[in-house]
Amino acid sequence: xxxxxxxxxxxxxxxxxxxxxxxxxxxxxxxxxxxxxxxxxxxxxxxxxxxxxxxxxxxxxxxxxxxxxxxxxxxxxxxxxxxxxxxxxxxxxxxxxxxxxxxxxxxxxxxxxxxxxxxxxxxxxxxxxxxxxxxxxxxxxxxxxxxxxxxxxxxxxxxxxxxxxxxxxxxxxxxxxxxxxxxxxxxxxxxxxxxxxxxxxxxxxxxxxxxxxxxxxxxxxxxxxxxxxxxxxxxxxxxxxxxxxxxxxxxxxxxxxxxxxxxxxxxxxxxxxxxx
Ligand code: PEP
Numbered sequence: 001x002x003x004x005x006x007x008x009x010x011x012x013x014x015x016x017x018x019x020x021x022x023x024x025x026x027x028x029x030x031x032x033x034x035x036x037x038x039x040x041x042x043x044x045x046x047x048x049x050x051x052x053x054x055x056x057x058x059x060x061x062x063x064x065x066x067x068x069x070x071x072x073x074x075x076x077x078x079x080x081x082x083x084x085x086x087x088x089x090x091x092x093x094x095x096x097x098x099x100x101x102x103x104x105x106x107x108x109x110x111x112x113x114x115x116x117x118x119x120x121x122x123x124x125x126x127x128x129x130x131x132x133x134x135x136x137x138x139x140x141x142x143x144x145x146x147x148x149x150x151x152x153x154x155x156x157x158x159x160x161x162x163x164x165x166x167x168x169x170x171x172x173x174x175x176x177x178x179x180x181x182x183x184x185x186x187x188x189x190x191x192x193x194x195x196x197x198x199x200x201x202x203x204x205x206x207x208x209x210x211x212x213x214x215x216x217x218x219x220x221x222x223x224x225x226x227x228x229x230x231x232x233x234x235x236x237x238x239x240x241x242x243x244x245x246x247x248x249x250x251x252x253x254x255x256x257x258x259x260x261x262x263x264x265x266x267x268x269x270x271x272x273x274x275x276x
Pocket of ligand 1 (some may be wrong): 187222224246
């Protein structure tokens with residue numbers, strides 16, 4: 001299928017996808033934090049129209065899973081091997097054993113900070129899928145790459161390396177997070193228009209792989225998402241949720257962000273493409 005036909009009206013209705021809002025706690029929190037967070041979520045009305053996922057540090061996965069909230073639990077990374085001499089690493093099946101049903105893979109803090117190559121990320125996605133996890137695959141360009149005009153090339157290269165390892169039947173098990181590196185933890189969010197353009201690019205590539213499954217893959221935006229900007233981002237046709245770092249450390253903010261996407265899912269917030 002061509003890029004042009006990928007944009008055909010009717011094929012890209014956001015309503016066919018339940019939004020996902022995932023919180024990446026990164027290397028923050030402790031057991032007391034987990035307890036306070038769980039208590040806040042128990043008191044709150046969790047939006048049923050949005051799939052919530054929390055990704056704590058690995059050592060708190062079990063504690064969060066034991067709380068048995070109606071949310072997904074995710075790791076922040078997995079190793080590409082199932083077992084072996086990899087000191088300090090954690091296999092996908094291990095985080096599954098701790099109660100995770102998801103994992104983030106390919107976060108830029110690991111791609112850049114820990115020199116993870118596209119191939120390593122693809123191997124990790126493969127390992128996570130083998131272990132029965134759903135995967136949030138992160139892609140995104142640096143500021144230098146955007147300024148050099150290569151944002152699209154970089155994102156498609158990162159995505160294609162992963163997609164080459166994902167069987168068509170497993171496409172529904174992944175979500176893609178477009179996270180421009182220049183927006184992560186900087187307070188500088190991509191404008192909804194810039195984000196939507198990149199999400200449409202990702203969607204077109206997924207459609208080339210399998211048009212039907214591609215429509216159910218959530219493409220999340222990540223990069224300084226706040227309750228304020230979430231309502232604008234959620235109006236875009238291909239922004240199906242968010243991967244939230246800093247703001248996810250506050251359960252109130254996290255739920256307000258989820259609320260913005262719940263409004264979109266229930267139709268209370270019309271997508272821009274629908275002419276609202
Ligand atoms: C992230 O780490 O995935 C992220 C998007 O962080 P922040 O929301 O803090 O920019």
